[in-house]
Amino acid sequence: MRHSPRSIGVGEAVGLLGDNTTVVVPVRRDTDTVRLDPAATRALDAFPEDVRIAVRSIMLALAPRLNEEIAVTVPVCGPRPVWWLALCVLDDALPRAEALFAAALASGHLVESGRMLSLLACAAASAPEEEVVAAGHAIGRWRWTSDDDEPVEVTLIGETDASTAWALERARIIATEADAVRRLVETPPNALTPRGLAEHLARRIAGRDESRLTAEIWDSDELRRRGFGATLAVGEASAQEPCALVLRLDGDGPLWGLAGKGITFDSGGLNLKRDPAEIAWMKSDMAAAASVASAMMAAADLGPGRPALAVLPLAENAVGPQGLRPGDVVTHPNGRLTEVVDTDSEGRLVLADALAWLVRADVKELVDVGTLSDSGDVGTSFWGCWSTSDALAQTLVDAGYRVGEPGWRLPLHPGYRRLLSSRVADSANAPTGIPDSGQLAATFLRPFAMDVPWAHIDNGSGAYLVVDADPWPAGPTAVPLRTLIEILRPHFR
Missing domain, CATH: 3.40.220.10 (Leucine Aminopeptidase, subunit E, domain 1)
Known part of the structure; x- marks a missing residue:
């Protein structure tokens, strides 16, 4: 429109x-x-x-x-x-x-x-x-x-x-940009493959007058060369190869790092979705990647400012003979090993690849976004946030309140790490014997940020609504796009 x-x-x-x-x-x-x-x-x-x-x-x-x-x-x-x-x-x-x-x-x-x-x-x-x-x-x-x-x-x-x-x-x-995100999230999964999503976003960027923003697509061979073992494993069962879209926004000052989960359809893999009704709207599992990409485009439109680097791992989590199995171990770009306990906890796997690579790219602050769980059980009106930095977390929450897209910071307690222990890897991607949660997803991701100030946004409760939830009608919302634009925007004024 x-x-x-x-x-x-x-x-x-x-x-x-x-x-x-x-x-x-x-x-x-x-x-x-x-x-x-x-x-x-x-x-x-x-x-x-x-x-x-x-x-x-x-x-x-x-x-x-x-x-x-x-x-x-x-x-x-x-x-x-x-x-x-x-x-x-x-x-x-x-x-x-x-x-x-x-x-x-x-x-x-x-x-x-x-x-x-x-x-x-x-x-x-x-x-x-x-x-x-x-x-x-x-x-x-x-x-x-x-x-x-x-x-x-x-x-x-x-x-x-x-x-x-x-x-x-x-x-x-x-x-x-909100229109663009909502249209992508609502697109049927047979019409939006990982490569198709990457090419669509890259075309939008290539057709713009603003040249400070550039896009690059990494195919499966490039992912392998860069050590994105988890992303490759998540997409292994699908006929649609995984890839990654990398966006670079030129500017002056410390480099922002952004990562967005881009699972174009999530069956749950061999750990098939527990709730059969949930599968019907798993086309929305790429909402975070779409929001991060559109936030970068909006930032470019708002004028010169701080540089940003975004990595969007894109894959389809299918079921097939070559698929990821519970018990498999995957390797991330920093050499860290993860035991896959649950193939339906794939979003944190691909985000871990992106985080590990961004840290090596020398970003100064790091934010990842993904529809990983229940947004910390804060309901459809909020996105959940976990962070290693009080200042970064406050920046995110304040930005959300300024634009009318509120978020809520939740505690990141070190005691939860033992719930993800593994005998064969540095950690497991999910717990055994207890329910998974947004808290545990954040706990899993935290080591991949190392010493870089980091925040994880879970938009799982609000990015796609199965029923109306005032003020939104059922369907895609583009949450937390407006918050992401706001955290970039102060550097562009």
Whole structure:
């Protein structure tokens, strides 16, 4: 979708009201009713009387539903052409940015086509908040059926200045990359092989005007030469060969290292998925790799800054006669050995290869992302984070809260290492006799970072939703793309 968010004054907005237009108005919940947001009320007062009457009467009629739903849209009939009213709840119980993004996303998802005029922007007091609102509206407009060239018009009602214009441009970049991630994650696995994913992303990068970002694909022979034994083993059973996509972003300053899990389909291998229903959406197991790649592209669009190096190991975890077996031992680029106890814990294996290689590339800070487990059991509204660095962990969590994509840091306790002990290797990839968890996945990955400040983000609970989870509809979300863009962005301002 081609996003072009803009901001206009109230007077101009009134002139745009007509057919195929949706007006987004924020409301706030009280104990037993809802009320208009004060800033939106002031802007609404400049609209014609019939519009003000319609908003208030419909708000009263829909108040019971707004105690249960985050956004509602209805057609409005009157003396002017039929238009639509979307009421969205700005929840005071949520952190500010999260409340703004949730309201914007939910109302955006309700708009099937046409123009959006958003009074929600009136509740945003700064350019960063306007960016969150514009990005939320635009991201909410995406559908699997959307055409990449389909124009999407999102208009914030407010005063425009230089800071607003730049905020809207950032929102456009963010929404474009979120669309790209969601489309890849929703693509059927027979249409997106490891090599196909690598080539698609490489083509996107090659076709850009920005030359600071480059892409290189490592085939299975190159993976073997570089010691990616775990990635090769995970992909051994599939007819689709594994590969890796390596992205380099030029700049000045300490080098960021990023790694993203890219399993284009995960059967679980010989340790077949315990929950048969889970297999149906394992096309989403490459969501982290897609998010890291799009974050790098967004960073390039935002201007010169700190350099970054990303390694995305891509494979299909299938079942076959040459497949990885429980009990096999694999070797990583740093020579570390892992005993494979569970072939369904393959994501941490390929990330370990990437981490080991990035450490040898002399990165100064290191973040890996993967749909490894349950995100630390923090639910669909958060991504989980484990880290060896208080400063890096705080940077990640703060970034997520600024963009309305919250994360939660969990403890990384050394006592868990004994649960991954092995008699034939440096460690096992999963425990025996007890349930696996995000905590144990992070414990397994931790030694591969060595002394480099490192953080592991698990987006397993939120990257792909099987059912609706407000404010997101079922399907891909691109979490934690916006957080990754935010941690890169300070160096690009």
